[in-house]
Amino acid sequence: MQALTNRKKQVDRKPMTLMEKLYLPSIFKGMAITFSHLFKKKPTINYPEQQRQFSSVFRGVQILNRDEEGRERCTACGLCAVACPAEAITMEAAERQTGEEHLYREEKYAAKYEINMLRCIFCGLCEEACPKDAVYLTQTFAPANFGRKGFIYKKDDLLIPNPVTDPEGYAKAKGTVGKEIK
Ligand code: SF4
Ligand code: SF4
DSSP states (O other), X not given: OOXXXXXXXXXXXXXXXXXXXXXXXXXXHHHHHHHHGGGSOOXXXXXXXXXXXXXXXXXXXXXXXXXXXXXXXXXXXXXXXXXXXXXXXXXXXEEOOTTOTTTBSSSEEEEEEEEETTTOOOOOHHHHHOTTSOEEEOSOOOOOOSSGGGGEEOHHHHBOOOTTTOHHHHHHHHHTOSSOOO
């Protein structure tokens, strides 16, 4: 019968020799390969205790930034959502009320802000589009999760700690950002 490809191979069916029947040479050969790896540099690391140094242009999970007084920078203009090619960002705007000036920098703020990490392709266009320096891509990546809902990052997940009430947390989050944030 004519073969469709030239990839078929004739199986070698000749009887095994005594050495092959003993399997010992093959076992020792396998053990020698395993043993030789003990002295080689490990390609793996003990994540999450150890973490790899990312490239300075690495783009990871977003943060929503605050100003130096701890107020949210985002004004819910929607430009990041419009710029997003994956349609991963959704938000709902609300008006700042009297007495909330210490919470929100602008007269309008994002009452709801979500990023779907299953859609996000970490292109960074949201960061580029933002006129308020409110959204940044950090050098951390979204951790594994058991459910799809766990990948919908809400505003509380994205908001950077307050630099006034939690300077340590803020500095830590800021430190994970590849570039200087304002
Ligand atoms: S990084 Fe790109 S895909 Fe992800 S939310 Fe921003 S604009 Fe959308
Ligand atoms: S993150 Fe920036 S671009 Fe997106 S809604 Fe807020 S202010 Fe506008």
